[in-house]
Amino acid sequence: YDYLKNHSFERMDDRTIMRVTFAYGVQQARLDAGFFLEMYTKGRSDDYLKVAKEMETALGIPFSMAERVWFAEEANRLRSLKEQMQEDEEERWVMQIRVHKLIHHVSLIHGFAFTDDAALEKGLLAHILSSLNTQALPDTETVRPHIDRDYPNLRAAIQQAADIVFGTNTFTEGETVFWAMHFAAALVKPVRRREYRALVVCSAGLGSSKMLVNRLKQEFPEMQDVVNSSLFGLEQHRLDDYDVILSTVPLPPLSVPTLMVNPLLTTEEVQRVRHLLLSLPQSFQTKDVKPHSTTLDFRELGELVETFERMDRQFDLVTLDNSDRLEDILFDIGTHLEERGLVESGIQLSAQLLRRHEVAGLGIPGTKLALFHGRHASIERASVFAFDLTTSIPLLMMDQSTEPVSRLLVLLASEDARDIELQFLSAVSGSLIESEDHMTLYSTGSKKELRLLLHDCMKNMIQDALHEK
Template sequence: MLNSRLKTILRKLMTAEGPLTGKYLANINQVTSRTTREDVKSLNGLLCENGANVDSVMGKGYQLVIDDDKSFRKFLQSIFKEEASDDTFTPKSPEERVNYLIKRLLLSEGYEKLDDLADEIYVSKSTIQNDLKHVKNILAEYEIRLESRPNYGLRITGSELKCRFCMSEYLFERNDEAGDYLSEAGLTTVAQSDLDTIQTIILRQIEENHITMSDIAINNLLIHIAIAYKRIISGYHVTLYQSDMQHIIDQKEYLVAQKIVREAEDTFHVEFPQPEIAYIAIHLLGTKMLSQSNDSKEVVEQVLDEGVYQLVMNILDKIEADFKLGISQDKELIIGLGLHLKPSINRYKYGMNVRNPMLKNIKRNYPLAFEAGILAGIAVEEHLGIEINENEIGYLALHIGAAIERQKLKSGPKRCLVVCASGLGTAKLIYYKLKSQFAREIDVIGTTEYYKLEKYDLNDVDFIVSSIPIAEELPVPVVEVNAILGEQDLEKIKKFVAPGRQSVYDYFQKDLLFLKKSFASKKEVLEFMHNQLHEKGLVEAGFLDAVKEREEIAPTSFGNLIAVPHPITPKSDTTFLAICTLVKPITWHDKPVQFICFLCVKKNSTEDLQSMYDLLGKIIENGPVVQKLVSSGTYEEFLAVLES
């Protein structure tokens, strides 16, 4: 039906605001323009029967046109259903093959021969050998080994517990609904009805025992119990160290795990051994166990023990030192991070990875919060000596992002009163102009004539915009303007409302724009850019190492051909963006990249960088803009695209 290239094209066309050029689509898929033309043709053939088509816009590219919403939606549903249940699934990209092999080996009862695996997915033996290196690295993260035995083949060895964690990550493609955790590639054999039953048991028990669990945590538990049931039938068991066991049995979560297991045993007629119950209790420990009747003060006393509180304060101090976000005293954030970290520590201790389905969106929409999340992750590592991955960093970033938004609300728009000489006409003119120009920054609370001003209560007003001179002293500042607001008037008001906020274009400098370069790798780009910035005296000596350190924690490639590399902590005396665009995309971690934006923030900066982050966010989200920026040959063309 749809191969992975066609899916990529369809996904891009569905989210694009304007037409996408063939060249852009070719770069995203890393194929030639000719292949892309053929792909678009095939895609169009399929779409025509399903309520849509790909329209070719002269000189601009391709655009998706949907004629029949209902039948197009049906078509999309069928793609995803087919993907999940297609027995003839053949992985195409290296990443798909690696995922396939992990699932295949995890489920294998004995040894698997290399040649058989290669034949199964229609690739050469050398390709499989190369893929297996990646498989090995991924499995090593779960402390699972790939054992190779002459004349026998390959098999996985590792504790049952670790294999189980790995399975839950790779066996089920988890979307938003419990009904979607069905097999991919026909590899899993847990019936949907069994999954539904297990979910019902979990939901009933956590409700009866007043446990608050996030959807993600429930999904994880559901999958783990399903795998446990499957493995017990096959005669496999989890083993846990006795000391760990005792620690878990003493927790109240263990009692709830027992109840869940008893119900599962009655339903499926299997017996769960004690370590299995402890194992399910680990899952409940890895979630927020709070009685819903408590008020927040009690919750804090109950939940945030001294160690966790100290850790949260360390994190917030570290973030404040580098980012000056003004959120270190936010009570809601302290509680939120504390409640998140307490169970997380249990998860790290037992090596449980939780996949974060929102990760991509968090990185794109809250880049500043994600950077702060990385610092939080480092603080956790220093405090506890355990490494955390970017899924967890994403969750920390969500808490921080919410606090940043609260901070913005607190400072809020400035309340303004419009004063005019006479007649409502001019007042209304000023009123509407302010509304349209400063919708976020100013809340116009009313208009009044000059002679009525003394009767007005100015306690609720931050400043006055007046079209006539006001001689007397007032308790609030007055900005004097013309009745018809001109550029200078707007500039006056802007200075008053948002002092110190720079224009976005101040961050782009002509001599820091390197367009249409031919580099073959991420390493070449980083070294070239570092040399340029160093020669101009813009960055310190340790800049490149700090950029590499940041990349190791979480790659800065966001998809949509964009990467935004930057040092883990500020290493420059000014704030600026340095841009490099490439003739052909390179592979950056696991994504094609053609637009590289070096983000350098001034050390100990107190400036408001929100406008810069907003602009970067808009570029990252917008395929057509990226393709125009990549095609720009001069500074003027580049700026023209941004201004449009």
């Protein structure tokens, strides 16, 4: 295995190496049992025979020419299989683009927004890819009348769109009947009577958890009732009130199904969460809707404005003449905030931020930005700061990769921070992943541009407070 893994001639991926190692293990077991091959060696690849000869040397076991040929053919077969898998993957990507276009054209022709249904695209893609490898299709005559009766003009719209995307008569009329079944399923919108309730946990209850909350709402429309919490505030929640707990940090065993995930919720983790939801026996009943008040709470609005005015006045973008050690950078940040009267001990703050980074990466993949956040007894007042580094440093990302970082966004809150302060800090971290433009501005924007982003979060919170009334 080690020999193949490092062999420049093969450049196999790990899965292929495992398969070929297993095949050669079976070959060795056969030889040990006294069964030897005899075969005609005409027309064999000299390159692969050379690899077989080198493997013979690496293992220190002499093979006959017939065994070397078997060895070479096995490597050649697996490489051909790997190349075929790569070709299949490329074909899938091309077909996915075409299916997306097909759904777009059907939406325009039929007058219904099928593009909003992700399940339709996945199902249709799988069906078309499968049909390309099938010589005969099942009879659709019994289905066709029902489709045409219940969904008039749908098949005509699909056929017209198929001619545009794939070319005239590329797919038969019988095939488009099956496509119509997928589109018809999208037209039948089931009424969701229940929603999943999720508790999202990170070390401080802001920053990472808010990013995860936003990603969950994007990927799981059925999971709109999502609450975020700090690790130390977990005991304040009745865990039985939730269907599932998702955490960005390790948790002890709990009574509720729990899953540790990346704050950015990668594609693989979306599948893990979905499998977990599907394994749940049922969701809790939809929460009761609170009646809206008819009067304004001027005290609450005044507290909002006072908090936002103070945090806006405190905000700053600071440039650090930094070393290449994260410990030194965080110490400089702690010292700066201590001089501003925002923390009691810069040393304690820097140690807490460093521990938070060691629990899980804080860099935002694909950017030069890292989100440092936390709650600590040494923090006097909640605040938002940005620090630019004169020299970028390699930092662990939230997806566990390592990339250079040149800006640190720091969100801090005291242990006894008010709900308004925590909500604002969570709103800031959540707005990071709202759009590509936001990500770019947070990563490279000027102080003025960053303040505008903070003001957007403030305005949204004020509008939400007014809407609740």
